[in-house]
Amino acid sequence: MIGAVELGLIYAVMALGVYLTFRILNFPDLTVDGSFTTGAATAAVLITGGTSPALATLAGGVAGLGAGIITGLLHTKGGINPLLAGILTQIGLYSINLRIMGGANVPLLREDTLITPLRENGLLGGAVSIAIFGVLALLIKAALDWFLHTDTGLALQATGDNEAMIRSFGVNTDRTKILGLALSNGLVGLCGAVIAQYQGFADISMGIGLIIAGLASVILGQAVFGSRLILISTLAVVLGSVLYRVTIQIALQAGLDPNDMKLVSAVLVVIALVLPRWGVFRRVGALRSLRRTAATSSSPGGQ
Amino acid sequence: MLEITSVGKTFFAGTPNERVALDDITLSLAPGEFTTVIGSNGAGKSTLLNIVAGRLSPDRGTVVVDGDDVTRLPDHRRARHVGRVFQDPLAGTAPDMTIEENLAIAYARGKSRGLRLGVTRAKREFFRQELASLELGLEKRLKMKVGLLSGGQRQALSLLMATFSEPKILLLDEHTAALDPQRAELITRLTAEAVERHHLTTLMVTHNMEQALRVGTRLIMMHEGRVVVDIAGERKQRATVQDLLRAFEQVKGAELDDRTLLQ
Numbered sequence: 393m394i395g396a397v398e399l400g401l402i403y404a405v406m407a408l409g410v411y412l413t414f415r416i417l418n419f420p421d422l423t424v425d426g427s428f429t430t431g432a433a434t435a436a437v438l439i440t441g442g443t444s445p446a447l448a449t450l451a452g453g454v455a456g457l458g459a460g461i462i463t464g465l466l467h468t469k470g471g472i473n474p475l476l477a478g479i480l481t482q483i484g485l486y487s488i489n490l491r492i493m494g495g496a497n498v499p500l501l502r503e504d505t506l507i508t509p510l511r512e513n514g515l516l517g518g519a520v521s522i523a524i525f526g527v528l529a530l531l532i533k534a535a536l537d538w539f540l541h542t543d544t545g546l547a548l549q550a551t552g553d554n555e556a557m558i559r560s561f562g563v564n565t566d567r568t569k570i571l572g573l574a575l576s577n578g579l580v581g582l583c584g585a586v587i588a589q590y591q592g593f594a595d596i597s598m599g600i601g602l603i604i605a606g607l608a609s610v611i612l613g614q615a616v617f618g619s620r621l622i623l624i625s626t627l628a629v630v631l632g633s634v635l636y637r638v639t640i641q642i643a644l645q646a647g648l649d650p651n652d653m654k655l656v657s658a659v660l661v662v663i664a665l666v667l668p669r670w671g672v673f674r675r676v677g678a679l680r681s682l683r684r685t686a687a688t689s690s691s692p693g694g695q
Numbered sequence: 696m697l698e699i700t701s702v703g704k705t706f707f708a709g710t711p712n713e714r715v716a717l718d719d720i721t722l723s724l725a726p727g728e729f730t731t732v733i734g735s736n737g738a739g740k741s742t743l744l745n746i747v748a749g750r751l752s753p754d755r756g757t758v759v760v761d762g763d764d765v766t767r768l769p770d771h772r773r774a775r776h777v778g779r780v781f782q783d784p785l786a787g788t789a790p791d792m793t794i795e796e797n798l799a800i801a802y803a804r805g806k807s808r809g810l811r812l813g814v815t816r817a818k819r820e821f822f823r824q825e826l827a828s829l830e831l832g833l834e835k836r837l838k839m840k841v842g843l844l845s846g847g848q849r850q851a852l853s854l855l856m857a858t859f860s861e862p863k864i865l866l867l868d869e870h871t872a873a874l875d876p877q878r879a880e881l882i883t884r885l886t887a888e889a890v891e892r893h894h895l896t897t898l899m900v901t902h903n904m905e906q907a908l909r910v911g912t913r914l915i916m917m918h919e920g921r922v923v924v925d926i927a928g929e930r931k932q933r934a935t936v937q938d939l940l941r942a943f944e945q946v947k948g949a950e951l952d953d954r955t956l957l958q
Contacts, residue, residue, distance in 0.1 A: 541813055542812055547800065
């Protein structure tokens with residue numbers, strides 16, 4: 393169970409990225425499944441090549457950033473529907489990820505990674521590791537909070553809220569969208585890099601279905617902890633990620649097959665999106681507005 | 696301040712649906728001039744505003760703002776000089792953001808947006824003073840989400856956001872049309888006050904002839920993509936709705952005569 397909390401705190405970084413696109417930018421970005429693996433693959437290959445783990449992790453984040461920029465360019469300059477732009481990048485990244493890794497996976501078991509000091513001192517799966525991962529997740533949350541309240545951050549928020557309005561105040565929304573997608577996938581790539589080191593390998597299939605895990609974390613967190621302010625929303629996303637991993641862990645301990653977990657996650661998200669439509673949880677505003685994104689995103693341009 | 700020269704715009708050119716929105720518009724606005732624009736549906740009023748705002752680009756002609764040719768600049772780059780209030784009270788503000796955040800976005804018009812905090816203590820004090828001038832009590836609700844305000848309050852806020860950063864040109868696109876009479880009256884009054892206070896060069900489209908005569912310093916009537924009436928100063932002050940209707944009938948009548956002659 394402690395392992396689930398740990399995982400939840402690491403995956404919270406990815407969930408914050410998903411929050412940035414889905415909730416702030418109103419852009420259902422499916423690049424995540426690919427950019428997560430890109431971050432992991434980049435970091436793993438660099439570490440086995442002798443680069444310092446910290447630098448390699450950072451490089452994983454930068455690789456994710458690049459993936460986000462490509463989706464952004466496809467949508468803004470290419471005029472491609474947001475969902476399709478994300479899927480195109482994701483599919484393209486599958487081949488790129490295989491090229492980066494030179495195969496379907498890269499083992500890291502004998503390498504020095506960021507996790508090695510924790511593992512060697514027997515600190516994994518305890519209060520110390522939870523504290524460390526918790527502080528790191530909250531630091532990234534705080535940085536995101538700060539950024540969203542700067543002039544650039546406000547412009548980014550408004551891009552997802554009322555695009556015509558923010559353009560009438562002199563903001564190039566193509567640029568804010570690309571920036572948002574880049575930051576989001578940067579966080580996702582960073583998370584992939586850490587996960588690869590945590591589990592001891594990078595694998596071509598590690599990102600599959602991850603967007604649903606991210607969405608489930610955002611929905612779960614905001615339904616339970618609220619979303620009135622950005623500060624509360626981002627905290628809810630971090631806690632939601634932990635809640636999601638713990639829920640999955642409980643389901644596994646109850647005897648469910650690990651292979652069924654993707655279906656469980658998908659059903660969870662569907663329920664959360666459909667319930668507000670049927671009038672259950674009418675008061676859960678977070679779900680309603682998330683539903684708005686998920687239900688209207690098929691029309692290009694968002695709002 | 697605003698020079699529109701020989702601007703023409705045709706929609707769906709070369710198709711059976713071809714429609715000439717602007718025929719040949721030449722219009723010059725002096726600094727601080729407050730011009731109201733009237734005309735029937737399809738006269739080209741909104742097209743004219745969209746071309747000045749940069750949402751549409753003209754087929755021919757030029758738009759010059761304060762000596763700079765902006766004809767080919769996209770809307771977001773023209774926004775530095777051009778403020779705008781839309782007909783839809785929901786269009787000019789971001790509903791999920793707070794009143795002070797909306798104002799901070801407007802405050803940064805024409806400045807480069809960096810990584811400084813959008814709402815600072817000094818700015819908040821300034822916003823409070825500006826909001827107080829609306830006399831709607833919004834200065835006490837800086838942290839309220841704009842989506843919770845009524846249509847009239849949102850339009851008043853949109854007006855403030857469009858004007859307090861002092862754009863060179865202010866465009867008002869039937870901005871009182873979607874409000875109830877009482878709210879429309881309030882917005883009209885606030886508009887006149889803001890234009891006066893900031894000395895804004897203004898182009899206001901309206902359907903309401905009485906309003907068009909009452910506010911502003913100049914009035915133009917458009918018909919089928921052309922300016923058919925252009926009055927200012929004392930002549931405008933003396934004009935009545937009846938005069939405008941008569942002028943409109945004359946224009947339509949003349950057109951009818953042309954057509955009969957051609958047949």
